[in-house]
Amino acid sequence: MTTVAKDGVTAPKLIIEGLSKRYGAVTALEPTHLTVPTGEFLTLLGPSGSGKTTLLQMVCGLVEPTSGRILIDGRDQTQTPVHQRDIGLVFQHYALFPHLTVAENIEFPLRMRALSAAQVKQRVKDALAMVQLDHLAARFPRELSGGQQQRVALARSFVYQPSIILMDEPLGALDKKLREHMQIEIKQLHRETGATIIYVTHDQEEALALSDRICLMNHARIEQLGSPQEIYARPATAFAADFIGISNIFRGQVDTASTGEIRLSTPHGKFRLPAGATCSGAEAAIVVRPEQISLGGDKGNTVVGRVADAVYAGSETRLIVDLDEGETVIVRLPPGQPAPAYGERATLGWNPDAAVLVP
Incomplete structure (x- = not known):
């Protein structure tokens, strides 16, 4: 009724x-x-x-x-x-x-x-x-x-x-x-x-x-x-980001650069945050989905590591990269893009606005 x-x-x-x-x-x-x-x-x-x-x-x-x-x-x-x-x-x-x-x-x-x-x-x-x-x-x-x-x-x-x-x-x-x-x-x-x-x-x-x-x-x-x-x-928390889909989560401290720009300081470097992002606490994390990360360092934020595996899944290839600081990042490569070989060094990048800041 x-x-x-x-x-x-x-x-x-x-x-x-x-x-x-x-x-x-x-x-x-x-x-x-x-x-x-x-x-x-x-x-x-x-x-x-x-x-x-x-x-x-x-x-x-x-x-x-x-x-x-x-x-x-x-x-x-x-x-x-x-x-x-x-x-x-x-x-x-x-x-x-x-x-x-x-x-x-x-x-x-x-x-x-x-x-x-x-x-x-x-x-x-x-x-x-x-x-x-x-x-x-x-x-x-x-x-x-x-x-x-x-x-x-x-x-x-x-x-x-x-x-x-x-x-x-x-x-x-x-x-x-x-x-x-x-x-x-x-x-x-x-x-x-x-x-x-x-x-x-x-x-x-x-x-x-x-x-x-x-x-x-x-x-x-x-x-x-x-x-x-x-x-x-737009996951509201790190739990939501981790539970729904595959996520790359970088945790760190929010600080302000000399230029006045707010960044997230992590073991992997200082990452630029999405435009307009705010955080009420000093500790926070950014969430980057695998499809938002690409090979190369021309996107604004970058990390470097070594290829641990490449998993072919038909419509995509999932590239697994072990970062130099000990964490793992997953990247979705589009169809037709060749994957780097196992053990090869790889630089990964993403646009700051493609990430989400979560507490």
């Missing part, structure tokens, strides 16, 4: 106000505030123990919060039992009924809601077509591949048009190629249905591929919230 505010603007689908969870002396989730617009695909991303699954379980009602409120379509659902929250769930293990056919598995949530036979028939037909399993409607789960079983689980969650669909690492049990294929299918389902989806994963590539926004979590709190492009290009 979509709620419209008095001013005609669509109200948020989900509002989390100060939600927290403690288990004795252990804090599983610090007080958290989060708003999810209707129709958004939001991914909760983070390492194990970051609080993402705890947050998801409180939204669906499987875990009782220590404090805070959960509002769905403007209504307080904090104490509402899980079966009354109008939420669809998709788990890593598909939880299909082995004694029911594909069609019967998809029918199940509709029959629990006492829809008419005609409504059930039409919705199941539409759901089967949506996940392209029309021809397998009479089969049992044991007769399906892992990807087909996951599509049945997805159809079962979408078929009764719940207010929110929660997915807890639903592709974790699949191999890489099938996982990438299912990512495309989930994204297409989201686009076709306009459903509000909250998706939990620890796979940063999956988060980048699927999400409208990523909620990056660390140490039981939100580290950064933004679009995949924002978090990748």
